[in-house]
Amino acid sequence: MSTTSGRPAPGARPRADSRLPKLRDHDPAKRRALVAQAAGLDADALAALDEGEGLRLAQADHMVENVVGLIAIPVGVATNFLVDGVDRLIPMATEEPSVVAAASNAARMARDHGGFRTSSTGDVMMAQVQVLDVVDPEAARLRLLAAKAELLALADAQDPVLAGFGGGARDIDVRVLPTRAGTQVILHLHVDVRDAMGANAVNTMAEAIAPRVAEIAGARTLLRILTNKADRRIARASATFDAELLGGPQVVADIVAASAFAEADPYRAATHNKGIMNGITAVVLATGNDTRAVEAGCHSHAARDGQYRALSRFEQDADGNLSGSLEVPLAVGLVGGATRAHPSAQAAVALLGVETARELAAVIASVGLAQNLAACRALAAEGIQRGHMTLHARTIAASAGAAPDEVAAVAARIVAERRIRVDDAREVLAELRAASTAPTASTASATPTDPAIQEPPS
Structure with a gap:
């Protein structure tokens, strides 16, 4: 049963089996109908994905400046995904061929071993308040930490609705940062943003506390803005991929060797992680989330120890199968922004059947791991081309x-x-x-007056 919005009723899940054999054999309209039925949605719940439907020019004119038109991106549906025991049909917005098919195939290889398992660190985003011209940086740091309760209360006062949903300001930390422009004091405000991406909430709170921060530090503040290095909002996904389906022990060993290469070499890691982002960005875009914020967060996480490295790791398990894992920061939400303003994004979220931002992040991380496995297998087994x-x-x-x-x-x-x-x-x-x-045998002997040979071919 679905609600009038097209989303499943609370507690409802997409179909008990996300495998849709021969989905590719149908035309787009039939595929959409089959996918809606499989997800337990109303027949018209995905109508926004139809040609000529979805975002209207008048709506777009309220979303960004100087609107002159729209650009369409294909939306495909990846099948076979089992995420934390729940089958999911995955909408993916991408112009690159093979992405949707590759993710579906990788998910199939993980199903018999339980699919994808996920965990997360929560829904905490951070804002930074930059403090300049501090006379006593270390002492200022301690004064700011001592004022933690006051600053958190001031931040929470800016968004009582968020607090009503169980979110709000949770902590602060303060760093003394040497820079080429002199020593600066940087305050981090930690905010549980619940099911929002969180940029607006944390930016508003940072702006609100900045005057008091300056007063306590005896200095002035400059930047007050969130960081897209969302390392307090980590999503993790892991899966076991069947060795036989992958192509045998040698393919498993070669994927492990390719993974080690990407862990050690930034040149390889850049392309390795691009394969991960093929999957992640496609789902982020389909659901109306901020692709640039997610990409910035993921790539900064890849360089967290000072060298750019692979975001995933593949190992051979005790049974000879391939064990894959991925850890990425995912600042995504289900409320606000294009996710609510864009009809096609609403349809994509309905298809996924997720109820929380944490569930959405779990799905996205799983797709990233599946996409990465597919690329590594193609490279190791047959060449990517x-x-x-x-x-x-x-x-x-x-x-x-x-x-x-x-x-x-x-x-x-x-x-x-x-x-x-x-x-x-x-x-x-x-x-x-x-x-x-070309003329057929019967028309070859026709008379010159036969219309079949008098009319030029169309």
Whole structure:
């Protein structure tokens, strides 16, 4: 049963099995209907994802400045995901071929071993208050810590609604920071933002306490803003991927070796983590969350010990299967911002069936791990180009001018001939069209007055 908003009723979950075999064999409208049914949603709950529906220009005009139009991004649904024992159908907004299929395939390899298991550190975001021109930095630090109760009360007074939901200011810490512009004192305000992303809440609180912070420190404040290094809002995901489904013991060993490479080398880590973000960003975008904030947080976390490293780790377990784990900061929410203002984002959240920001973060981390495993397996087993380019061929065919009913045939030809380029696709398309309009045996013997040979091919 679903509510009038299209979301499942409290306590309800998407279908008991997120495996939707042969979903790709249907057209988009049929897929959407099947996905809505599987998620236990009303038939029209995903209507915002239909062509011409969703965000209207008038709505967009209230979201950002100088609006001149809209840009559409494909939204695919990843299947097979079992996250903390709950099946989830995953909306992913991405323009890159193979991402949705790869995530679905990786999730399938984890199902027989319990799927994805997650944990988190909570919903705490931090704001920073920068204090300059402090005469006695160490003493000022102690004065600010002594005023903790006063500062937290002042911060909480700015958002009684958040406090009513069980959130609010939780702690402060203060650092003395040497910089090239002199010694600065930096106060961190820790705020439990519950199901919000939290930027507005923590920024408002930081602004409110800044005058009192300056007074206590005997100095002046400058920046008062959240940090996107959300390391008090960590989401963790782990899974066991079946060795046989991966391709055997050698593939497992090679993925472990590739993982070790990414842990040790920042050049490899950058591309390794990009694979993770292919999954994470696609879900963040689909749900109307802040992709730039999440990406900044994840990449800063990758460099937390001074060297940029892989965000994930793969190891061989005692049974010979592949054990994967991922730890990332995820500042995402279900209230406020585009998540509530964008109809397509609302539909994506309804499809996911998540009720809290923590559940959403758990799903996103799981997708990131699945996406990463798929990329590592492709690299270790067959090279990244084979599977990726096979799916990319459809985009190439469309770019070459193929009509929707021609894309599959053109893609099949250029893949079979290993000529996956736009110019090759144009050549194949011309050949197929010529063949489809060539005279048949019956028309070959027709008289010159036969309309079949008098009319030029269309």
